[in-house]
Amino acid sequence: MRFKLIGIYFLAGVLSLLGWNLIIGNFIYQETPDVLDYQIGNRKEPFSRRVNGQEGYASIITDAMGFNNKFISPAKQMGVFRIIVLGDSIAEALQVKQEENFSGQLNHLLNQTDKKFEVFNLAVSGRAVPDYISYAPGYLEIFKPELVIMQINTADFTADARNAGNQNYLLQTADGLSIKNDTRLKTSGFDKLRELKNKLGAFKPIVEYAKKHFIDLRKKNRTNEVKADLAFAPGAATDDLAAIDWQMNKLKEAYDDKLIIFYANPAPVLKNGRIFLTEDDDQEQTKKMIMAATAKYQIDFVDPYEEFIDQYRTTGQLPRGFNNSEPGAGHFNAAGHSAVAAALFEYLQIKLAL
């Protein structure tokens, strides 16, 4: 009798795990291992499935290089105008379908004109400006783009740029600012972990999600760990203006006239009958510093502010947030990506005389 009961519980346990594995892998979360790349930074495994159901819902297959595109090829065809998109999770856009993200929509809009375009989305979650500076030679050599669209937030030049947890981060020394490349953080034991994950085979989604969920729970319950994650590099620069100026100068040196910076605005909200952008004073201040620096170094700057306001006024749709997260907060939704694509297309129409 006891053995029968053990058998029942074992079978029930295995079936429950399998059921949860299917649910998680198809509806909640499925991540794919990174491929080590010192030239343009770590990226995901080619042709692997990524599922995001925690904010919006999308299930995508990475392209031949592991980015969030339908198609990618470093080999360039004659007469094709190539644009690469750099950015963090906002531009990577795992929350919407591939054809709905702004890279995909911009590609579609541009190819409605007489010229042939290729817009490649090379955004990777967690990237910040020091990464774009460090990997610039790699991007330019591999993809040979005509234009580089760089999605930025205020934090990309400030807090994120100084995060010592990143592979590339801004370092303040007696000699001034520099970029520190810390490969230890991303390589130690990484191959073995990936090997182990691959061996887990069918149970990969549930194990990876359990690990992620457990870490999230632990982080939320222990503020000291959260602090550790956000620990800035030793001697981190405290002068935002100097840091932004230095990074902007480096970006200009690296990408020259190919660079277009697009600012990912927060969402507008209706309060007391008026429409506001949900941006605090610090963000507003940093945005002004970024705009001043782009003007100083003659870098093109695209701000989809008007598109966001117009879209909200006419359709009531916010550019950020989803029904399963908070409207107005978090990543861009399909409406937000449309507004961004429209702003960029309008800008490129003038710049490229389309």
Place this chain on the structure above:
Amino acid sequence: MIFSTLTFFIFFAGVLILLALFKNQNWRKCVLLGSSLIFYGWWDWRFLSLIAFSTLLDYFAGLGIDRHNNPKTKKLILILSLCANLGLLGFFKYFNFFIDSANVAFGFMGFNLSTLNIILPVGISFYTFQTMSYTIDIYRDKIPAHKNFLEFAIFVTFFPQLVAGPIVRASEFLYQFKNQILLRWINFKEGGQIFLFGLVKKILIADRLAFFVDRTFASPDVYNSLTLWLAVITYAIQIYCDFSGYSDMAIGLGKILGFKFPTNFKMPYLSLSVKEFWTRWHISLSTWLKDYLYIPLGGNRKGKSRTVINMFITMLLGGLWHGASWNFVAWGFLHGLGISVNKLFGNFIKLPKNKLTAFLSWLVTFVFILITWVFFRSRDFGVSLAYLKKMFAFSADGVTWLYTPLLLILPIIIIAHLAGKLKNIDVREYLYLNLRTFSGAFVLILVILSLFFLSVTHPNSFIYFQF
């Protein structure tokens, strides 16, 4: 220490291990008392002195009332005990509220008293009502004074229901010490399932819905009317699952330890009138208010107008019991109004009893309850009014938020309630699992996995802890 955290599970495992180690009944009682004090002291050890004071006060007050034959002496002891209990409650819970209100009311006369930095001790409203009912019941000769101090102290401090009820009366609890404190598999199995059911309500429903409710109630002007209606429905579900989830967990824990607690909820949103709602919602509070406030005020024995006044007083004070805020007063007032209208309307107009009138009665009652929840949840009176104004403007201005978890949970709640109504039993009873079968084992493991995978990453405190 919140029931839905790992800390509590470790704590409870420790309690069970200690109970298993000590076979002597007195030692087991010491374990229960000690663990209850640790549980309470976990929040703030300084308040242990407060609960110790309450325990000693009412223990000796009970003995005093029981021992003396002179009615005047009995009454004097009771009054002293009630004054001390209500004094503590009044000071910790209502002092700043009354000072603030007085400053507002008499501000034009230059009245400006300063408030004190007072921390509200967790569960003070619950254990104060418990101890008060004990001395009143002795005074009324309903129960004798309990001589065993250890058992009485467990009654006041018992950790499963200490901080958020059910409000257990001495007559319901102390007699249970006649039985031995035994750890039995059957109790563990049944109590564990009741606890798990409460945990599902709390973690999978209430905590997940809190995300939507917190944001919409924080800035109602941002959202359109549809979203605000959905948000208040969501809050109705959240507070039910949060509070009844806590009650289930308390009942389950009590059962595991060999104690029985009264039922606190009976599917309240199936009510066809506000009066019926109060026979299904927070039953231990509503019966307490009825027995120790409404009936002593005269109940329905002194004419119609006096009945209505008594009802209003009871509901206003019931509202104020929840917290020191005009929002709770308004909430209590509305419930008093609802019950009075119910009573007067019911006496004058006799509706035919059919499915249509039943449905309409349910609908009116449910919408009324939703309106009262707006006052209960909003951070202040102004927000409540702004929320209601936008709700009833039926305006499309603002953000539409069809919160996905609500759309998944709502049908489950409706089906569970309808099934419960059809079978005339509580949902919990027909979900009871036979753990020796494959289906029972499968559901149990699936639920435990769900609790892990679907838990939100910020365990919320129980709503009723603040009361």
